[in-house]
Amino acid sequence: MSAVVDKAGPMLEALDERLTLANYVKRNLRKVFPDHWTFMLGEVALYSFIILLLSGIYLSLFFKPSMTEVVYNGSYAPLKGLSMSEAYASTLDISFDIRGGLLLRQIHHWAAMLFVASMSIHVMRVFFTGAFRKPREINWSIGVGLLTMGFVEGFAGYSLPDDLLSGTGLRIAEGIMLSVPVVGTYIQFFVFGGEFPGDIFISRLYGVHILLLPGIILLLITAHLMIVWYQKHTQYPGKGRTNDNVVGYPVLPVYAAKAGGFFFVVFGITVLMAGFVTINPIWAYGPYTPDQITAGSQPDWYMGWLEGALRIMPNWETTAWGHTISWNVFIPGGLVMGLVLTAMAIYPMIEAKVTRGYKDQDHDLLDRPRNAPVRTGLGVMSLTFYILLWIGGGNDIIAKFFDLSINQITWTLRFAIFIVPPLAFVATKRACLGLQRKDRDKLLHGRETGTIIRLPDGEFTEVHAPLSEEEKAVILSKTDHIPLEAPAETDANGVALSKRKLKAARRTAHLSRWFYDDNIPKPTPEELAAAEAHILHGYEEGHLVTEHRDSLEPEGGVLHDPNAEPAEPSK
Amino acid sequence: MLLIVLAMLGVVYAAVGQATTADAATDTAATQAQVTAGHKLFQEGCSSCHGLGAQGTQNAPTLIGVGSAAADFQLSTGRMPLAVPGVQAPEKKIQYNDTQIAALAAFVASLSPGPQIPTAKDLDYAGADLALGGQIFRTNCTQCHNFAGAGGALSQGAYAPNLMSASPQEIYEAMLTGPENMPVFSDQTLTPSDKQAVIKFIENIRTEPNPGGWSLGSVGPVSEGLFVWIGGLLALIAAAVWIGAKVR
Ligand code: HEM
DSSP states (O other): OHHHHHHHHHHHHHHHHHHOOHHHHHHHHTOEEOOOGGGGHHHHHHHHHHHHHHHHHHHHTTOOOOOOEEEOOSSOGGGTTOEEEHHHHHHHHHHHTSTTHHHHHHHHHHHHHHHHHHHHHHHHHHHHTTTTSTTOHHHHHHHHHHHHHHHHHHHHHHHTTOBHHHHHHHHHHHHHHHHSTTTHHHHHHHHHTSSSSTTTHHHHHHHIIIIIHHHHHHHHHHHHHHHHHHHOOOBOOOTTOOTTOOOSEEIIIIIHHHHHHHHHHHHHHHHHHHHHBOOOOHHHHOBOOTTOOOTTOOOOGGGHHHHHHHHHSOOOOEEETTEEEOHHHIIIIIIIHHHHHHHHHHHHHHHHHHSTTOTTOOOOBOOOGGGSHHHHHHHHHHHHHHHHHHHHHTHHHHHHHTTOOHHHHHHHHHHHHHHHHHHHHHHHHHHHHHHHHHHHHHHHHOEEEEEEEEOTTSOEEEEEEOOOHHHHHHHHTOOOOOOOOOOOSBOTTSOBOOHHHHHHHHHHHHHHHHHHSSOOOOOOHHHHHHHHHHHHHHHHHHHHHHHHHHHHOTTOOSOOOGGGOSSOOOO | OHHHHHHHHHHHHHHHHHHHHTTOOOOSSOOHHHHHHHHHHHHHHTHHHHOTTSOOOSSSOOOTTSHHHHHHHHHHTTOOSOSSOOSSOOOOOOOSOHHHHHHHHHHHHHHSOOOOOOOTTTTOOTTSOHHHHHHHHHHHTHHHHOTTSOOEEOGGGOEEOOOTTOOHHHHHHHHHHOOTTSOOOOTTTSOHHHHHHHHHHHHHHHHSOOTTSBOGGGOOHHHHHHHIIIIIIHHHHHHHHHHHHHHO
């Protein structure tokens, strides 16, 4: 052992003389990471991706990406003797005749579901805490790209085994392609190499699924992580935390040990799920043939909102010059997802535009969601929209389990999709402002202790205690934004602004007011100082009184009447 | 949308199917005594809706020509007599004993020829072709009853029930008579051996061990999605919180 160390020393030294890496490595290993469980959600996504790569490699050893018709002769009796594509037959073989195959298939599929799910809540964390603000806008866009790639990659995987649900999903994808005005049929013919389903699509998709998209995702993840590393992590507000420091633990040993351990936790949970819970029982669905369909045909959850949009869309079509434009497919299938993802990608720019002083500052300290009521409201509004579409995607299952009518659910959702999200926005914004008010009260009047005393004039009041330094720092981290003002018609030199510029600036100012007009400002330093003195005084008094009371009335009542006290201590 | 189309298809099927089953012979096994007893039971329990001559009323369809199979299916699943009018007659506790059911079936069969209760030979599915049954099931039944016979929703609050508790005789009769929204699968559409194959396949779903573990109700990806969020992600978040807390 020591011999190894003896040899290793000079070797490393020799290496360092040539590459001068020591400094670099030392600097990076001492890099500090802030610590919070929500910072580990992105890690879950990373680890699921690693699991996907590993399990995917195993599956690719046995999967045959071919639509050639074969007669199944494997060990699953209910399908014996049927003709089916080689892709489906080989997936059956993986499930029933290859050691560990079914487990690996289920690991792969559960990991795919977790991959997108963990990315989704990671995105939510980033959004609601404002972690996408300067300088992290680029990483936010990369994140939106990753999420999109996750959707597409998952859908591609779901389509590979060529079972009944695969084919049903592809049929819908084909319909969406066809619905694109003017070029739809060309797209469809190009993608499928002829009529649906054709005989080359699975092999095309295979290349996309195991090479192209994983490659792109890997590239994006690498860029994403390098940027995180380089820009340093954001942190939640707290005592001693500012925009200019990072409070946390060095990468070695604490953070690395934690992260390494966490990988195995993620892996373990995925394997447990795969070992005990069925996912995508392709043997029960049967091979795809265009003349079959099953109740409960749904995509994986991350495509559920697209499915929902398609299901609740009214059946609108227009015919012009002998061509039919299928709004009923094109709007929900083509536009909704594109618009939502685009809105997500450009959101940081909108906030940057309407926020005073945005450019002059790095935002390394996270916002508390309540301190950005409009942003938080918009987030909850989008989530509500998404969840309603989700419900639409599962309308038949919901109808079955809750004894409802599909038609009622669909009609309810057609209205709800326009009414409920705005309501969610208003409710959330109000809740945020309410919390801001509570924060302000806390600063001005202290923390409620739950002890009630009765004052000499007979009034009951509660004893308030001063806030801890930590609590104070958290509340005071709030930024009171001042909305942008509409510009004067002439600039400082008396030159008139062009009409267009003026209009644009006014619009921006308007939006800025919409963002920031409603705000409960935090107390000024003077107000705060005065309040603190007052709280301390009240607290000490209340405290003394209660202590005294306790000694007089050992059985202990919450109420106390100072008037009845013959001897009031020193104050 | 799809379901509505399918339901409509079902109605068309049903209309075609009815026409082809009409030539089935009357129940020869039924005695006159049974028919008389059945008539009496019918007048007491059924005529209020189906009419004194079973000719049908505003509230219920005619039973002339539906055959003993329909009567036996409706009575032995507890669907008839209907308690409250609704979207669909639900399965409930069976109201008559076997003799009474046989009598009522004999009475219905005596009205006009119709599909008969399957014989023991019809129901002997031991030698049937399992893979063929699966193929027929996926082509004709899954669109309503789901790939694993777990049932599914149809339009306007109607539903195709879960098939896991239906007896072979009920399955056979359901195919023969096409209750409610279900199309009729006459012997011309599905031969008796096809029907036996279907029964064998359904029985196989019921008894085969699930190789993947817990099936999550066999309703497809919706329950998988719920499970990944409620089970998987929650477990991971709990782990993250735990590890986060552990360091301090
Ligand atoms: C972000 C990455 C990935 C996602 C989201 C993903 C998702 C999926 C899904 C949902 C399936 C269907 C599984 C099933 O049968 O139930 C699948 C199948 C498959 N995947 Fe992936 N996958 C990813 C990466 C990979 C990689 C990197 C490889 C290979 C190196 C791979 C190879 C395969 C193969 C061969 C199949 C077909 C075999 C089968 O379905 O059992 N996947 N994938």
